[in-house]
Amino acid sequence: MKTRLLFLSITLFVSGIINSQSITGLWSVDQVSIGDKKMTPIAKWFKYNTDHSYQAGNGWLQNDKGSWTYNKKEKQFLPESKNGKDEYGAFKVEFSNNKMKWARMEDGMKVIVSLSRISNLPKSPKDKAVGNWQLVSVYKNQENITKSYNPEGKEAIFIRWTGTYRKTHPDTSRSNGYWYMNAHKPELHLIDYNRAIDVQVFIVTFHDNMMTMKPKNSENITFTYKRK
Structure with missing residues (x-):
């Protein structure tokens, strides 16, 4: 009995090491550095399958797919997107527990991508913003x-998933337009159909069923909305 338990423990331990050293699975991007700059996309994920296909996206949106190869001896990983050829070649890969790091040179600069193994697709600010929101408070200069x-x-x-929005103002008048979220920052852009109106940019945060919007580079005012 003890021998059997010991064998099982060793098997699970070795299996854990193998899995932690495997490309296959679902990964989220923790950080991307290019030279001395950090340009990490929000809620970026990759899913590498055992048949050497992969899918990738941001939040709940898939925007890439392709195939991949991994040279275990050289520790070189090469994804090949169906959206176009990657001119920079393979990444050098390092594993640490449920972490993975890619590194290669691009245009004379070192690029490092740090990833973590995850179980579910990450939710981006874009995904969180979609819905019907009611204004519940406005603070200006903390008043x-x-x-x-x-x-x-x-x-x-x-805020519709189609990329359009409808806003009802305090006087019940309405405005409509397009919206999009910055891929690297939680910045919501509202573009009115009336092009004479300037594009509005808000820094957004979310907590439970609440969304807070602060105009970027503007007066000290905060709008808080509750999901209907």
Whole structure:
């Protein structure tokens, strides 16, 4: 009995080492550095399959697929996207527990991609923003101005997955347009159909069913919305 348990323990231990050294599985990108700059995309993920195919995306959006090879002896990993040829060649790979690191040279600069093994697709700010939101508070210079700004509680914004939005203003008038989220920062861009209106850019944060929007490079004002 002891011999059997010892064999099982060794098998599980070796299996764990093998799995931790495997490309296959679902990975999220923790950090991308190019030279001395960090340009990490938000909620970027890769899924490498045992048949040497892969899919990739940001949040719930898949935007790439292809095939991959891994030379265990040389520790070189080469993904080949169906979207186009990668001119920079293979990455040198390092493993550490459930972490993986890629490194290679691109245009004379060292590129390092750090990844973590995950179980589910990460959710991006873009995914979180989609929905129907009701304005619940407005603070300007740390003063609550909700009653004067939105006396009838009418302001709301409907952010559609199609990339369009509809905003109801405090006076019940409406505006419509396009929206998108910066791929590297939680910045929401609202582009009114009326091109005479400047593009609005907000820094957004989320907590439970709440979304906070702060205009970028603007007055000290904060809008908080609750999901309907």
